[in-house]
Amino acid sequence: MRTALAGAGTWQALVAHDLKNALGTLEERLAGLALAPTVEAAEQAHRQCRDLRRKLVGMLLVQRGEAEGGLPAWTTDESPADLIAVLAESPPWSRADLRVDCQVEPGTPACWTFDRHLVRLALDAALHNAGRFAASRVVLGVSAERGGLRFEVLDDGPGPDPVALHERGTGLGTALCRAVADAHRMAGRCGEVQLDGLGLARGSQGGRGARFSLWLP
Numbered sequence: 752m753r754t755a756l757a758g759a760g761t762w763q764a765l766v767a768h769d770l771k772n773a774l775g776t777l778e779e780r781l782a783g784l785a786l787a788p789t790v791e792a793a794e795q796a797h798r799q800c801r802d803l804r805r806k807l808v809g810m811l812l813v814q815r816g817e818a819e820g821g822l823p824a825w826t827t828d829e830s831p832a833d834l835i836a837v838l839a840e841s842p843p844w845s846r847a848d849l850r851v852d853c854q855v856e857p858g859t860p861a862c863w864t865f866d867r868h869l870v871r872l873a874l875d876a877a878l879h880n881a882g883r884f885a886a887s888r889v890v891l892g893v894s895a896e897r898g899g900l901r902f903e904v905l906d907d908g909p910g911p912d913p914v915a916l917h918e919r920g921t922g923l924g925t926a927l928c929r930a931v932a933d934a935h936r937m938a939g940r941c942g943e944v945q946l947d948g949l950g951l952a953r954g955s956q957g958g959r960g961a962r963f964s965l966w967l968p
Contacts (some may be wrong), residue, residue, distance in 0.1 A: 765774055770810075773803055780862045798845050802879075804841065807909040809927040810870075814840060822881030824866040824934040831855075831893040831900060834871060839891055843875055844882035849889065851878070856894035859965040865935060865967050870902070873931040877923035884961065888951060896966065901939070904963040909950040932965060940968035 772890045780796045812822060832855045874891070881889045885906035892903040925946070932942030943966040950960015 764847075770803065770806060773799065783840035793813060794845055800841065805875065805879065808872065809924065812872070813926050814932050822869065822930050822934040824869060824936075826864045826935070828862045828864055828868050828948070829867045830901070831859060833863060834867060835874070835891045835893055835930055836850065837907070838871065838878060842882065842889070843879040846882065849882060849885055849911060850887070851889045851891055854890050854894065858895045859893055860895060860900065863967070864937075865900070866931075869931045869934060870965070873928040873965055874902055874904065876927050877965070880904075880924050881906040881908070881961065883965070887953070890951060899966050899968045901967075903963045905949075905951050907960045909959070909961075928963075928965060932967070935967045939967040942967045 777799045778800065779797060780792060784792045784796060815822065832853075833855050835855070839853050842849075842851045878889065878891065881904050885908045888907050889907045890903070892905070894901050894903070918959035925944070928944045932944045941962075945962075945964045945966075947962050948960070949962045
């Protein structure tokens with residue numbers, strides 16, 4: 752128990768330190784914006800505000816899940832294709848050189864039962880992570896698999912370098928995604944999260960890019 756609590760405390764301290772640094776940077780940008788307002792500076796400040804809000808919401812959700820033994824999921828019948836289309840229309844980045852495509856595989860059910868709010872938060876976190884590493888393209892997909900539903904976020908960023916994948920597989924975003932997966936349970940099965948190097952680009956050196964997947968029962 753002490754080990755688990757120490758780990759949780761360390762994780763919370765790291766997130767708090769990250770938020771503190773980000774707030775300091777935002778304060779400097781806003782001060783500069785007040786003296787010399789530009790569209791570019793305003794966009795940077797707005798983007799950082801969105802990132803801070805995303806991190807804060809994620810931290811509060813994960814802490815709630817830890818305190819209550821799991822996040823509550825309020826599931827309703829939803830359209831998977833509609834959800835990824837909405838996410839693709841407003842991706843969590845402002846890069847003009849990065850596009851996001853939707854991919855609905857044949858056989859994907861028109862409706863599935865899940866908590867739209869939680870799943871959207873998880874996919875938004877995965878998209879944000881992909882946008883940090885992608886070269887030019889991200890694909891947001893959905894398919895039917897193993898009697899369940901699988902959402903995927905694929906990018907054409909760095910290859911399956913163990914260090915890079917480890918960096919992408921730790922932290923608040925991944926903790927949030929795992930909490931969302933754990934919240935979806937049905938008939939003795941639980942949601943699953945996976946991160947690997949099977950991304951969009953492949954060449955003579957093997958796979959490149961990363962693939963995040965969220966499977967729901």
